[in-house]
Amino acid sequence: MKVKLSFLALLAVALIVLFLFIHLGPNWDYALPRRLKKVLAIAITGGAIAYATLIFQTITNNRILTPSVIGLDSLYMLIQTFVIYVFGSMSLPSTNKQLNFFITVGLMIAFVGVLYKLLFKREGRNLYFLLLIGLVLGTLFGSMSTFMQVLIDPNEFLIVQGRMFASFNNVNTDLLVISIIIIALVAAYSTRLGKYLDVMSLGKEHAVNLGIPYDYIVKRMLVIVAILIAVSTALVGPITFLGLLVVNVAYQFMRTYRHSILIPGAILISIIALVGGQLIVERVFAFETTVSVIINFIGGAYFLYLLLREKKA
Amino acid sequence: MIEVRNVSKAYGGKPVIEEVSVGIKKGKITSFIGPNGAGKSTLLSMISRLLTKDSGQVLIEGKELSDWKSKDLAKKISILKQSNHINLRLTVRELVSFGRFPYSQGKLTKEDWEQVDEAIAYMDLVDLQGKYLDELSGGQNQRAFIAMVIAQNTEYILLDEPLNNLDMKHSVQIMKVLRRLVEELGKTVILVIHDINFASCYSDYIVALKNGKIVKEGSTETIIDSAILKEIYDMDIPIEIINGNRIGIYFS
Ligand SMILES: Nc1ncnc2c1ncn2[C@@H]1O[C@H](COP(=O)(O)OP(=O)(O)OP(=O)(O)O)[C@@H](O)[C@H]1O
Ligand SMILES: [Mg+2]
Numbered sequence: 001m002k003v004k005l006s007f008l009a010l011l012a013v014a015l016i017v018l019f020l021f022i023h024l025g026p027n028w029d030y031a032l033p034r035r036l037k038k039v040l041a042i043a044i045t046g047g048a049i050a051y052a053t054l055i056f057q058t059i060t061n062n063r064i065l066t067p068s069v070i071g072l073d074s075l076y077m078l079i080q081t082f083v084i085y086v087f088g089s090m091s092l093p094s095t096n097k098q099l100n101f102f103i104t105v106g107l108m109i110a111f112v113g114v115l116y117k118l119l120f121k122r123e124g125r126n127l128y129f130l131l132l133i134g135l136v137l138g139t140l141f142g143s144m145s146t147f148m149q150v151l152i153d154p155n156e157f158l159i160v161q162g163r164m165f166a167s168f169n170n171v172n173t174d175l176l177v178i179s180i181i182i183i184a185l186v187a188a189y190s191t192r193l194g195k196y197l198d199v200m201s202l203g204k205e206h207a208v209n210l211g212i213p214y215d216y217i218v219k220r221m222l223v224i225v226a227i228l229i230a231v232s233t234a235l236v237g238p239i240t241f242l243g244l245l246v247v248n249v250a251y252q253f254m255r256t257y258r259h260s261i262l263i264p265g266a267i268l269i270s271i272i273a274l275v276g277g278q279l280i281v282e283r284v285f286a287f288e289t290t291v292s293v294i295i296n297f298i299g300g301a302y303f304l305y306l307l308l309r310e311k312k313a
Numbered sequence: 314m315i316e317v318r319n320v321s322k323a324y325g326g327k328p329v330i331e332e333v334s335v336g337i338k339k340g341k342i343t344s345f346i347g348p349n350g351a352g353k354s355t356l357l358s359m360i361s362r363l364l365t366k367d368s369g370q371v372l373i374e375g376k377e378l379s380d381w382k383s384k385d386l387a388k389k390i391s392i393l394k395q396s397n398h399i400n401l402r403l404t405v406r407e408l409v410s411f412g413r414f415p416y417s418q419g420k421l422t423k424e425d426w427e428q429v430d431e432a433i434a435y436m437d438l439v440d441l442q443g444k445y446l447d448e449l450s451g452g453q454n455q456r457a458f459i460a461m462v463i464a465q466n467t468e469y470i471l472l473d474e475p476l477n478n479l480d481m482k483h484s485v486q487i488m489k490v491l492r493r494l495v496e497e498l499g500k501t502v503i504l505v506i507h508d509i510n511f512a513s514c515y516s517d518y519i520v521a522l523k524n525g526k527i528v529k530e531g532s533t534e535t536i537i538d539s540a541i542l543k544e545i546y547d548m549d550i551p552i553e554i555i556n557g558n559r560i561g562i563y564f565s
Contacts, residue, residue, distance in 0.1 A: 061400055195419045199411060201401055205363050205394055210465070211387025211415040257401040 001261050004254060008268035015275040016043075022283070040180070041171040042274045045232035046242070048183050050270035052228040053243025054250070054262060055190070058201045059221050060127055063251070064306050066244045067229045069131055071138030073238040075111055078141040079104050080163045085148040089159045097172045101234045108230035112222065127218065166237035166292035168278060179235045183228060190224045193217055197259040239292045241299025246270040248306060314339045315360060315390075315469060315501075320369030322355055329355050331525045332369070337469075342495055342502045344512040346536075347522035348546060353505045354395055354473050356522065360503070361392035361471050373469070387415035391465040395473040395505070397458050399446065405457045406442040409433055412464030432464035435490055437483070451478035459487060463494070470494065472504040476511065488515040509550075513537040514558045521545045537561060 020035050056067045068074075083093045083100070093099055115130055115137075149157055196217050199207050208214050250266035277291040315337040322330040330352045337343050345353045358364035360371050362378050371378045373389060381389070391412075399408075409432055413425040421429075433442050436456045446454055455478045462470060470491075476484045492515055494500040506512050512519055512533070519536040521529040529541050536542075537559040542550045550561040 063400070198419060199414055202399055202411060205392075206397075206399070206411070208363055208383070209361070209387065209392050210411060211384040213383045255402075257403060257407070 001254070001256065005261065005264055005268070008253075008265060008272065012268050012271045012275070015272060015279065019275050019279055022279075037171060037173060037176065038168045038278070039275065041168050041176055041236060042278060043271050044176075044180050044183055045166075045236050045239075046246075046270035046274040047267040048187075048228040048232045049239065049243045050246045050250075050266040051187065051263060052225045052232075053247045054259070054266050055197070055221050056225045056243075057247060058197050058259070059218050060131065061201065061203055063248060064244070064303065065131070066240065067225050068238070068240050068243075069138065070112070070115060070134030070226075071141060072108055072111070072226070072229050072233060073240055074138040074141035074145070075108055076104060076233050076238055077145045077164060079107055081145040081148045081152075081160050084156050084160055085152050089156050094159075097175060101172075101175050101178075104234040105230045108234070109226055112226035112230075116219070116222065163237055165290045166239040167290050168236055168274075169287075171236060175235055179231050182231050186224055186227050190221075193220060193224075194259060194263075198257060201257060201259075237292065239295055241296045241303060242270065242273065242292075245295065245299040245302050246273055248302065314374065315503075316370075316372040316375075317356075317360060318370040318372070320356070320359055320371065321367050322352075322359060322364070323367055329525050330359070330366075333522075333525075333527055334369075335520055335527060335530060337501065337503055338518060339501050340495060340499050341517040342491060342504070342515060343518040343520060344516040344533075345503065345505045345520050345522060346507070346509060346512055346545070347528075351522040352525040353522050357392065357471055357473050357503065357505060358394070361390060362386065363392060363394070384415060387465070387467070389467055390469040390471065391462045391467040392471040393458055393462045393473060393475065395477065397454075403446055404443055405438055405446065405449070405460070406433065408446060408457050409438075409442075409460045409464050412461040412466075415465065428466060429464050432460040435463055436460040437486065452480060452483055455479060456483065456487070463490075467500075469501045469503070472502070474505050474507065476506065476508065484511065491515065509537060509542065509561050509563070510558075513560065534559065 016039055019039060020032065024031055053066050057063055057065055083091070083103075087093055089095075093103060115134060118130070118133060149160055152160070196207075196212050199210050199212055200214075200217065202210075204214055246269045247262075247266050250262055250269050253269070254261055254265045256262065273295065274291060277294045280294060281287060281289060281291050317333060317335045317337075319332050319334055320330060321328065321332055333352075333356060345357065347353055355364065359366045362371075373381065373386070378386070406429065410421060410426070410429045412432065413421055413429060417425050433439055436459055438453075438456055438460055441449065441453060441457075446457060449457065455475070459472070459475055462472070472491075475487060475491075479487065488511060491502050491504070495502055504516075506516075516533055519529075519531065519533055520527060521536060521541075523545055528545055529536055537552060539550055539552055542548065542552075542561060548563065550563045553560050553562060
């Protein structure tokens with residue numbers, strides 16, 4: 001186990017070093033800080049998404065779900081489209097990254113809060129009810145975005161389209177710092193709940209039998225997941241399949257149920273996938289595509305494989 | 314002791330348990346019997362807080378379930394459901410070690426592991442302890458789950474059809490283990506069981522449910538009786554005394 005984790009850590013470090021120094025050229029005092037910032041953004045969002053997805057799968061007891069099923073990605077797109085549709089791409093909420101970031105994060109967390117109220121207002125509603133509502137609302141948001149995208153000016157649409165895919169190319173430094181602080185705080189808080197994760201993955205009834213305050217933990221975990229996903233999506237854009245991909249690879253590679261090993265494993269794999277993907281984008285495709293296209297392509301194929309395998313088993 | 318007072322549960326307006334009250338004696342084996350759909354599992358789940366009750370009270374040592382801290386309750390009462398499925402790939406020993414969570418919160422001490430090994434030995438699983446659950450037969454799986462409950466080492470042990478999937482030898486073995494837990498360690502066992510003859514040979518008290526209500530309760534000798542069984546199951550079951558046990562001949 002230790003060996004596997006060390007291997008992943010080494011690979012991640014090697015890729016990061018490669019990413020930082022490959023073809024650095026004479027203007028390194030300009031390029032290096034930019035690359036460092038990019039790597040930092042990749043590491044923090046990749047880590048947050050992997051961690052959030054792992055927790056989400058554990059509390060829902062399902063290995064083919066990602067937090068985006070509760071509609072966070074579609075809500076992000078809806079907000080971006082709506083702002084451009086109503087105010088135009090040159091308006092303050094669209095161009096001012098800070099403002100946009102806080103509006104987006106605020107609305108996403110408010111959205112999860114509302115879902116929550118629906119779920120826990122009455123007893124007996126289960127987690128799947130929340131997923132169902134999230135799925136329905138996610139589809140609704142998606143259709144509303146498409147509707148507005150059809151109506152707007154084609155030039156404006158290009159800007160919307162640019163936001164459909166995650167990009168690490170112009171991450172705002174201030175926002176990066178804020179995101180790192182928020183994610184670090186949330187992650188630090190969540191370690192207090194870490195000891196429950198293994199037992200939670202046995203399922204609700206076993207967890208309750210073993211003395212876990214189930215509803216209390218699920219509520220807190222969901223908030224943690226929502227904040228992590230909201231912050232990373234608002235920072236770089238949606239990468240729907242990344243979490244699903246890396247968590248499942250982590251399960252297959254680490255071959256354990258222990259979260260103390262799965263969590264660092266998934267985070268490292270996520271960083272490897274993103275840094276590797278970004279390298280390919282920059283060096284092979286010369287920025288012709290974005291890393292989220294590559295990740296979504298691989299992730300989507302892997303997802304199909306998982307579904308087919310589930311069906312056979 | 315466990316006291317159930319006027320507990321009710323309905324699903325979609327249809328009552329499944331109606332105003333049930335029953336006291337469970339400490340240091341005894343109490344069996345719940347009754348036809349399919351009578352509400353046995355529902356009642357057991359409510360006693361063990363897996364299911365919320367619509368009304369009524371469940372008192373464990375005089376304290377209502379909801380007033381207990383979940384962590385303390387997990388050291389007092391354990392439950393094994395009728396069917397158990399786990400999404401993880403676990404070995405038998407790993408599964409059983411989860412039974413120690415209420416005590417160790419995940420960091421098992423040497424004593425915890427001793428209890429795990431003891432539970433594995435009790436359930437005759439020593440040779441299988443390194444195997445993954447998905448490599449086991451249905452009965453072996455069932456024994457692994459029972460071992461987990463034994464490792465949890467609670468005063469009250471609730472088992473929903475623990476003999477599910479077990480062959481005769483292991484059924485007898487588990488009932489003997491349960492008797493030993495009661496007699497040597499003073500545990501209190503409540504189980505749901507379909508075979509009235511196992512209920513007759515191994516339990517002290519029997520509670521019979523039908524249509525969400527308790528139709529009969531009492532000591533084993535009083536319940537294992539043709540007239541009473543007829544009332545519960547609508548079946549003529551002659552009773553013979555064999556080796557001092559009351560055996561119902563229900564095959565024909
Ligand atoms: N989740 C549920 N939703 C709706 N009805 C339910 C639910 N669970 C149980 N019931 C109904 O409640 C009744 C009692 O079920 P329960 O599982 O308690 O029966 P049981 O006595 O354990 O039966 P068996 O011997 O078959 O295990 C049944 O009629 C069943 O259909
Ligand atoms: Mg049942």
